[in-house]
Amino acid sequence: TQLLEQSPQFLSIQEGENLTVYCNSSSVFSSLQWYRQEPGEGPVLLVTVVTGGEVKKLKRLTFQFGDARKDSSLHITAAQPGDTGLYLCACYTGNQFYFGTGTSLTVIP
Amino acid sequence: GAVVSQHPSRVICKSGTSVKIECRSLDFQATTMFWYRQFPKQSLMLMATSNEGSKATYEQGVEKDKFLINHASLTLSTLTVTSAHPEDSSFYICSAGDRGLNTIYFGEGSWLTVV
Numbered sequence: 001t002q003l004l005e006q007s008p009q010f011l012s013i014q015e016g017e018n019l020t021v022y023c024n025s026s027s028v029f030s031s032l033q034w035y036r037q038e039p040g041e042g043p044v045l046l047v048t049v050v051t052g053g054e055v056k057k058l059k060r061l062t063f064q065f066g067d068a069r070k071d072s073s074l075h076i077t078a079a080q081p082g083d084t085g086l087y088l089c090a091c092y093t094g095n096q097f098y099f100g101t102g103t104s105l106t107v108i109p
Numbered sequence: 110g111a112v113v114s115q116h117p118s119r120v121i122c123k124s125g126t127s128v129k130i131e132c133r134s135l136d137f138q139a140t141t142m143f144w145y146r147q148f149p150k151q152s153l154m155l156m157a158t159s160n161e162g163s164k165a166t167y168e169q170g171v172e173k174d175k176f177l178i179n180h181a182s183l184t185l186s187t188l189t190v191t192s193a194h195p196e197d198s199s200f201y202i203c204s205a206g207d208r209g210l211n212t213i214y215f216g217e218g219s220w221l222t223v224v
Contacts, residue, residue: 042202042215043153088152095158095166097143097204097213102152
């Protein structure tokens with residue numbers, strides 16, 4: 001079983017639509033990170049959420065950390081083709097750094 | 110600029126040979142380095158965690174004799190894929206963290222193709 005389960009796994013939407021990606025776990029984390037990755041490149045950090053219930057905004061992206069610090073969501077408003085990519089949540093546990101199962105987003109012009 | 114550099118970015122090797130991928134931290138001392146494997150449109154799968162000067166900790170299901178990881182210095186970790194097979198073809202990414210893992214930096218990744 002995966003430590004961090006993301007849903008949906010694949011998402012294809014039209015430009016201008018809104019979407020939400022979920023990252024769920026049965027474990028409690030001190031923090032969660034969200035990354036975006038382009039094919040053939042390393043992941044790029046978008047945000048780190050630390051406090052339960054925390055909401056962070058990055059332009060059209062809104063990140064939320066669950067009150068119990070077991071889950072997180074990423075909401076994109078008015079998606080654009082440039083948002084296309086693989087979105088990954090990630091966490092530290094022990095001395096390891098794990099990624100979620102990933103959500104592959106395609107925004108169609 | 111990049112703070113973690115991976116080399117080579119692409120490598121093609123013959124089945125049965127070994128190939129080494131280097132991961133270097135450029136501006137900081139990386140006490141911990143992580144190695145991941147990734148298939149197209151899938152997430153990064155943690156293979157092993159290495160701490161400078163000690164043996165790597167491998168994730169369940171990863172063959173430590175096949176994927177040799179060395180972290181001999183605070184700026185360099187290497188992943189050697191031994192006796193490579195076509196099914197080892199993948200995208201391999203390293204990341205490096207400073208002491209306390211306050212920040213994690215990722216390499217650019219290495220494409221391995223075994224023919």
